[in-house]
Amino acid sequence: MAVALRCSRHLPALLYRSSFAVTRGLPQAAAGCPALLLDGCGQCAHQMLLTRQLATKKAKGKGQSQARVNISAALVEDIINLEETTEDMQAVVEALKEDFSRNLSVRTSPGALDHIIVMTKDGKFPLNQLGQISQKSPQLIIVNMTDFPESTAAATKAIRESGMNLNPEVDGTIIRVPVPKVTREHREKLAKLAKQSTNKSKEALRKVRSKSINQIKKFKNQVSEDTIWMLEKQIQQMADSTTAEMDKLLAAKTKELLG
Numbered sequence: 001m002a003v004a005l006r007c008s009r010h011l012p013a014l015l016y017r018s019s020f021a022v023t024r025g026l027p028q029a030a031a032g033c034p035a036l037l038l039d040g041c042g043q044c045a046h047q048m049l050l051t052r053q054l055a056t057k058k059a060k061g062k063g064q065s066q067a068r069v070n071i072s073a074a075l076v077e078d079i080i081n082l083e084e085t086t087e088d089m090q091a092v093v094e095a096l097k098e099d100f101s102r103n104l105s106v107r108t109s110p111g112a113l114d115h116i117i118v119m120t121k122d123g124k125f126p127l128n129q130l131g132q133i134s135q136k137s138p139q140l141i142i143v144n145m146t147d148f149p150e151s152t153a154a155a156t157k158a159i160r161e162s163g164m165n166l167n168p169e170v171d172g173t174i175i176r177v178p179v180p181k182v183t184r185e186h187r188e189k190l191a192k193l194a195k196q197s198t199n200k201s202k203e204a205l206r207k208v209r210s211k212s213i214n215q216i217k218k219f220k221n222q223v224s225e226d227t228i229w230m231l232e233k234q235i236q237q238m239a240d241s242t243t244a245e246m247d248k249l250l251a252a253k254t255k256e257l258l259g
Contacts, residue, residue, distance in 0.1 A: 141176075142174060
């Protein structure tokens, strides 16, 4: 089996060693750990075991948090790509930021209409690929559908159902979009949409987490229970950290919207 699997097999035997052997002070695994693996990888296995013991030790005082699991990505790369999992989770956060910036602004701008998806007989298209969007005045946005007049009705419907509190008016191939006044009701509606968007992002994050956990469980018959436990723990920590980041984004956006 590959490097990480050979290393993790040594964990069960270490569970029976004295606590003195574990806590006396472990040497750091040298860079080039794969060479150590050929030698039995005692150092790596000791460090993974110590991480498990620290992570499961209950905090003595109220409010104290448990130690975090922190497994080297290189050590378990044959089981799961932790860097890829991190990237997938961060992609969810970036998508939420983009949604907040693009669709949840107090004042509607022409750019806010760019990526409204329009359903046409030929498929789905962003509004800015079908019409020319411009701002005629601070109170009025114009969408010129001359290039795709057959999609005018579909574009009008998409704008109306965008959740941006817009009420478009059609004049031939020209769609006039009055910019709504910034009322308290409008602000509260945007704040509600921000929360809904955050909840959708959290659901996407849970899917990333579940995918990673399922990937780890595929190796339950090939590596130690301890290794599976620590990997699941680390994935959960990564998901919790990402959730906390999204909560901060939501709090900041809500404060911005409600003033």
